[in-house]
Amino acid sequence: RKLAYVSVLFRHGDRSPIKAYPTDPYQESAWPQGFGQLSQEGMRQHYELGQFLRSRYKNFLNESYSPHEVFVRSTDVDRTLMSAAANLAGLYPPNSQQMFRPDLKWQPIPVHTVPLSEERLLSFPLDDCPRYKQLMNETEHTPEFINAISTYQDLIELVKNKTGLKNTNVETVWSVYDTLFCESRHNMTAPDWVTPDVMEKLKNLKDFGFQVIFGVHKQQEKSRLQGGMLLNEIVKNLSKMATPDPTQQLKLLMLSGHDTTVTALQASLNVFNGIQPPYASCHIFELYREDNGSASVSMFYRNDSNMEPYPIQLPGCSLNCPLEDFLEITKGSISDDRDKECQL
Numbered sequence: 006r007k008l009a010y011v012s013v014l015f016r017h018g019d020r021s022p023i024k025a026y027p028t029d030p031y032q033e034s035a036w037p038q039g040f041g042q043l044s045q046e047g048m049r050q051h052y053e054l055g056q057f058l059r060s061r062y063k064n065f066l067n068e069s070y071s072p073h074e075v076f077v078r079s080t081d082v083d084r085t086l087m088s089a090a091a092n093l094a095g096l097y098p099p100n101s102q103q104m105f106r107p108d109l110k111w112q113p114i115p116v117h118t119v120p121l122s123e124e125r126l127l128s129f130p131l132d133d134c135p136r137y138k139q140l141m142n143e144t145e146h147t148p149e150f151i152n153a154i155s156t157y158q159d160l161i162e163l164v165k166n167k168t169g170l171k172n173t174n175v176e177t178v179w180s181v182y183d184t185l186f187c188e189s190r191h192n193m194t195a196p197d198w199v200t201p202d203v204m205e206k207l208k209n210l211k212d213f214g215f216q217v218i219f220g221v222h223k224q225q226e227k228s229r230l231q232g233g234m235l236l237n238e239i240v241k242n243l244s245k246m247a248t249p250d251p252t253q254q255l256k257l258l259m260l261s262g263h264d265t266t267v268t269a270l271q272a273s274l275n276v277f278n279g280i281q282p283p284y285a286s287c288h289i290f291e292l293y294r295e296d297n298g299s300a301s302v303s304m305f306y307r308n309d310s311n312m313e314p315y316p317i318q319l320p321g322c323s324l325n326c327p328l329e330d331f332l333e334i335t336k337g338s339i340s341d342d343r344d345k346e347c348q349l
């Protein structure tokens with residue numbers, strides 16, 4: 006079998022917090038680039054991921070960049086745009102005749118995007134869907150959700166008292182965890198109420214939050230309204246690329262998104278592991294043409310740069326999943342008329 010086409014979706018790299026809580030000793034001025042920006046560690050993470058992709062596909066992708074070979078799309082957010090650029094610097098270092106300056110081993114490669122207000126492929130959950138809002142309301146009344154909140158009730162109280170946040174719901178607790186996590190990654194001393202036990206519990210609550218957004222209750226219907234839209238685009242591409250076409254030169258689709266983008270897609274495939282996707286984590290689709298002319302899809306998830314990406318099995322299919330089975334199995338997560346399904 007021969008590799009015919011690759012699609013990758015990744016989360017941006019390490020960043021500064023999106024915001025600080027009121028009593029946080031580290032406000033926006035503590036961060037060189039301000040809130041929500043890719044850090045140099047995040048740039049290195051993506052440069053490394055680009056180098057990994059280069060070595061993984063060294064016999065598939067051309068050595069030198071060609072606009073016909075790769076298409077890159079990112080959300081219109083600094084950290085994802087910059088992550089894609091850093092990734093491409095690792096994936097396509099220019100050969101000598103491609104260098105436009107003798108002292109610069111880098112070439113510009115386009116990263117396409119659309120305004121966030123028009124983004125419907127890479128930003129989830131989309132909040133334009135009344136039915137999804139209803140599903141989330143239902144989720145908050147399930148035993149799992151009620152049980153989780155009561156388990157963490159004292160933690161939520163602690164966060165409320167210590168952060169100066171008025172109304173602490175799960176959403177605000179997630180953002181406090183995120184802020185504390187970013188600060189810890191940048192060696193900023195945490196306030197004394199943030200013990201390892203508190204961080205562990207906050208992390209568990211954050212992971213539960215990811216499960217809740219795209220699952221826990223009516224996961225497939227949530228997927229049809231959210232991540233299934235991205236899955237549909239990827240599946241349509243796989244089908245198109247499976248048909249041999251000598252004029253078709255595209256080999257790689259690179260998508261730069263967020264933790265929620267990776268989660269939404271994996272939940273729509275029913276392969277989400279329940280853990281917030283780490284920085285620069287990468288979901289890989291590989292399309293193969295079999296010797297008998299048929300096509301198959303293999304998936305991998307790279308969530309640890311020290312390990313080989315691990316194979317991901319689509320439930321109901323083999324690791325090397327025949328394309329027609331892949332299409333059939335994923336159909337349930339893809340809506341034919343999402344706008345209609347969103348109506349109450």
Ligand SMILES: CCCNC(=O)[C@H](O)[C@@H](O)C(=O)O
Pocket residue numbers: 016017023262263264265
């Ligand atoms: C409201 C803040 C939403 N968070 C983001 O956009 C981040 O990029 C988050 O998705 C992430 O992957 O870190």
